[in-house]
Amino acid sequence: MRQHRCRRGRERRAHPTGVVHFWAPWSEPVQAHGHRLGQLAKDNPQAAFLRVEAEEVLMCRKHAKLHLCLTSPSSRQASCFTASQLCGQGLSSAAAAEQLTHAAPVILFMKGDRNQPRCGFSSRGLKEFSDWPTYPQLYVDGELLGGSDIIEEMQASGELASTLQEVIRRGTPSTAGTVAPAAAANGHAAAAETQPLQQRLQQLVSRQPVMLFMKGTPQAPRCGFSAKVVKSLQEIHQPFGTFDILSDEAVRQGLKEFSHWPTYPQMYVGGELLGGCDIILEMAQSGELQSSITEMLPSS
Amino acid sequence: MAQSFTGPQSEAISRKLGDALQPSRLQVVNESHLHAGHMGNPDGAADAETHFRVEVISEAFQGKPMVARHRMVYGLLQHELNSGVHALALKTKTPSEAGQ
Numbered sequence: 249m250r251q252h253r254c255r256r257g258r259e260r261r262a263h264p265t266g267v268v269h270f271w272a273p274w275s276e277p278v279q280a281h282g283h284r285l286g287q288l289a290k291d292n293p294q295a296a297f298l299r300v301e302a303e304e305v306l307m308c309r310k311h312a313k314l315h316l317c318l319t320s321p322s323s324r325q326a327s328c329f330t331a332s333q334l335c336g337q338g339l340s341s342a343a344a345a346e347q348l349t350h351a352a353p354v355i356l357f358m359k360g361d362r363n364q365p366r367c368g369f370s371s372r373g374l375k376e377f378s379d380w381p382t383y384p385q386l387y388v389d390g391e392l393l394g395g396s397d398i399i400e401e402m403q404a405s406g407e408l409a410s411t412l413q414e415v416i417r418r419g420t421p422s423t424a425g426t427v428a429p430a431a432a433a434n435g436h437a438a439a440a441e442t443q444p445l446q447q448r449l450q451q452l453v454s455r456q457p458v459m460l461f462m463k464g465t466p467q468a469p470r471c472g473f474s475a476k477v478v479k480s481l482q483e484i485h486q487p488f489g490t491f492d493i494l495s496d497e498a499v500r501q502g503l504k505e506f507s508h509w510p511t512y513p514q515m516y517v518g519g520e521l522l523g524g525c526d527i528i529l530e531m532a533q534s535g536e537l538q539s540s541i542t543e544m545l546p547s548s
Numbered sequence: 549m550a551q552s553f554t555g556p557q558s559e560a561i562s563r564k565l566g567d568a569l570q571p572s573r574l575q576v577v578n579e580s581h582l583h584a585g586h587m588g589n590p591d592g593a594a595d596a597e598t599h600f601r602v603e604v605i606s607e608a609f610q611g612k613p614m615v616a617r618h619r620m621v622y623g624l625l626q627h628e629l630n631s632g633v634h635a636l637a638l639k640t641k642t643p644s645e646a647g648q
Contacts, residue, residue, distance in 0.1 A: 471586075473635070510622050510629045511636065526638045527614040 291409055401489070445498055449506045452499065454519035456489030457545050461503060462513040463494050470494055473525035474513045480532040486541060488515075517544035553578055557597035557628055564624050565604055572643050573605040579637070588634025598632060603639040605646045614640070 402408035443451075453459055458481070464470030466478045481488050493500040493512050504510050507521050515522045522528070522544060531537040555578075562576045579599045584592025588599060602621070609617045617640035622629065625636065 508619055508623070510626070521615055523615045523618060527618065530614070530639070 445502045446506070449499065449502055450519075452491060453503075453507075453516040453521075455491075456487075457518060458486060458488040458541060459516040459519075460488050460490045460513055461493050461499075461516070462490055463492070465492055466490055471512070473511075477513045477515060477525055477528045480528050480537060483532070484538045486538065517541050518546040520544060553580070553595050553597065555595055555597050557631075557633055558600070560628055561600060561602065561625060561633075564628075565602070565621065568624050569604055569606040569608045569620075571604045571606040571608075572648060573603065573646070575601075575603040577601040583635070598634040599637075600633060600635070601637040601639075603641075605641050605643055605648065607642060609640050609642045 399408060402411065460477060460481070462469065462474035462477065464474060469475035469478060491499065493503065503514065507514060509521060509524065511524055513525055515528055522540065528537065531540050558576055558578055562574060565571065566574055577600065578597055579601050580589050580596035581592070583589045583599045589596045604621065608620070618638050621638055621640065625633070
């Protein structure tokens, strides 16, 4: 299969409005991602949604400009392409970029499975690309908006769709010159790239009033203990944020030291560690979980 | 209760917690076989010592919230946690909480 390099220059004359979904056939979470993306594709007909099988392409490294190696997309219409379809087109890289173009610079890099070491991306590729060690990665106007948790929150609140629509609306092909960063690309972008780990951990544990650092996600937990904690929280209808520590080795190891707690899951309330699975389950059993959480919540 | 393997890790856990916490009750159960095939015990070996259930009743926990009690135990077992013990299910009570 041919691989093409297409460089997107700083002059944003051609902004890809694209969602590139990298997937792997062995990955379960990809089903959930694929379904959501399918929905987004339907809702955003002007954008191009690409599904690329992860092992079939190579990614280039990070740069302020986007270096994207992928097989050529074939059309502007919103649909999902498989890698083999893209391959068959045989377009040059410039044409590929052109074809991807629509409007605003929204690129979402998603990986079907973040945890499979077989996937070439996990060790190099986009992690170097963005200095953000996890997937997915949402870019708006060339700036990293954030990763999966942020995207999921945005999706749940409807903000993701509206952000996409907003940038699509803003960045028509006739727009020349630089485009101001989207409002949504806030401190996350710069912060993610430069802040030291300790700071990042401090922010992460306080990101939501109740934050669960778990293996996997609530929809696809990768550990029985994590699953039990998710269930306990859902049973008391307690909203909570999550972070998949399997997706981020730096956080996984750093948080253990940060909190002097060697295992996962870890649940934080108001930025403070409440405990792990045993504590949560015991509290749930004795009916104390909600009150314990409420006690620790920062007073608004 | 199913027979479970008692090996060096089990002994170390019992000894260290016993010495440091002077518990009125200490139970260390190897549950590795329940997690055979999982991340911490992928091979499910018969002599695996990767997952333990530990119950400690000790005055040392008096006045400490759960998270602090567990931290104490984790602190005492750092070596074991760094040398193959993948998970510790903990129950930590004071004698009065345990109804003793």
